[in-house]
Amino acid sequence: MAGRGVTGALVGFARTLRRAGVEASVERVQAMLAAVDELGVTTARGAYWAGRLTLCGQPDDLPIYDAAFAAYFGDGRAPVHRPRTAHPRPARLSLSLGAIPGADGQDEAENVVALSASAEEVLRHRDVAALTAAERAEVRRMLALLAPGTATRPSRRYRPAPSGRIDPARTVRYLLRHGGEAARLARRERRERPRRLVLLLDVSGSMAQYSDALLRFGHAAVRRRPTQTEVFTLGTRLTRVTRALRHRDPDAALRAAGDAIPDWRGGTRLADSLGAFLDRWGQRGTARGAVVVLGSDGWERGDPAQLAAQVARLSRLAYRLVWVNPHRGKPGYEPVAGGMAAALPYLDDFVAGHSLAALEDLVEVIAAPR
């Protein structure tokens, strides 16, 4: 067993790491102590690898670990490269999601809005950018009730069925039980499973008024199928917020997502962050055969041809590619802006996402088979 002083130092190190955002659970810390026993801590490198192999659990943890190790034990570590695709951990940043600029001042008079059924119907079609605080709360409540589910695909597994192809295993088992009499043929059919749903949401400044609603839509989707849904935000960089959105409570989930997103209301580099998604996740399988929803106004600073190339890549991987553009719901809107026009040929659906009703339509679009 490692000496008491060493153990204390290592446990302290694990605590530092936990505060920096690496999970480093108790079980992992115990594994680290066992690993240190095996390797010996006479060298800093032994301690470095013992900790890194046991305490980390994903590529994002590695740069944090390296920095924490250097800070805690001095720089005796092996020269380690970051994984090619790992982005530096975003700095923690707190923001209040409730404040949507331009929509606040006017709510005093309407603070006690009694929502009758017809008022609710009106609210349904109101642009979410133009809501009062009370209305927004009501829309949020209704958004949380959405249950987006995707189209199904045949899985590799079978289930017993009254008709369909013959199930050899069950037929033979039946034979065994009845002394070899083939009195009945068992049949089976393929089980259906929902497709993966991937939401890529633009959180840049130009989308500021809509990204709250879209993230709440993402939360509803994650809550519906936690293992079959992935949510990423796009801005100047790519951030995966699926984990943050797993919170049961919508407001807590959005706060956690806000903490994770470093570029909230920043600029847009849509092609770059879309490319990062494809390299790091999409190509490997996250987007393959999935229903992919891209929520953005298509406002691209860079070369529209680059965006078109990335959207084309995405559409080749996805089962169905849906673009949600809040401006689509505005009268007189034509998708002629550079990025949007360039991406248009590769889309399966181009829908609005500016109001609750539009988001309800989106639920139907997602669930439709191709």
Place this chain on the structure above:
Amino acid sequence: MTSAGGTAPPATVAQLAQALAGQGYLADEGLATAGYLAMRLGRPLFLEGDAGVGKTAFAQALAAATGAHFVRLQCYEGLDATQALYDWDFPRQLLHLRAVEAAASASGAAPEHAALEASLYDRRFLIARPLLQALEHSPCVLLVDEIDRADDEFEAFLLEVLSDAAITIPELGRIAAASPPVAVLTSNRTREVHDALKRRCLYHWVEHPSFEREVQILRARLPEITQRLAVDVARAAARMRELDLIKPPGVAESLDWASAVAALGASELDPDVAAATLGAVLKYREDADRVRTTGVATLVGA
């Protein structure tokens, strides 16, 4: 690969690295340490990294280097217990049943029911799938390849088998491993593997090798190529990885490329040969276009 049956397990990280090198696998410090700890602590090793960096090859080399039996379980969607663990050989059971019946009607004596049923669920009618094979052969390296492709229910099931190193077959009873298999799990991160599984594993991100190591790997795996060619290919591959390609070449692609160039009878990589063999290393039209516009010559130049 020859089995070194009965060799003592490596006593230090350096010894394991040496044994792996003996199998033609040059592991860096982190990977060798990970393999050593996986064996000593009896924890599964969870490997992630870009495709083609040698995750699967590591498990094979680890088995060969430690003289262990090698079992591979390739995961895919819909993988279930009858494909991963065991299945009963129904056609053979049926044949057996018919044979017993025929013998009984010839002799005129009815077969004894309980004995017949017991003989139907004999070990010889059990087909061992990879997980059961890994439990029945000790020592053993079990490679669970691309775990992210299997369903999440399968992870829970795998976790149970790995933590007990034993399974219970209702008709036969409990089958336990003499010594738990060394499990190596690989993932391409197409989805997040469940935390419960990851928590019990050692985690390692496998990097692309450094330039010097890649040259060594090329020389070790392809003894027929010249040092000059190995250096050229490793340098060009390293430059391609800087190019922001859709699929940057891994070690597997460098090896393919070097042997393709060697097959053309070239002993070094000049721009013409490189352009002609680009298909061995780049598998996307966009990537090949990109390299051509950057200039194949700048890629292979010293």
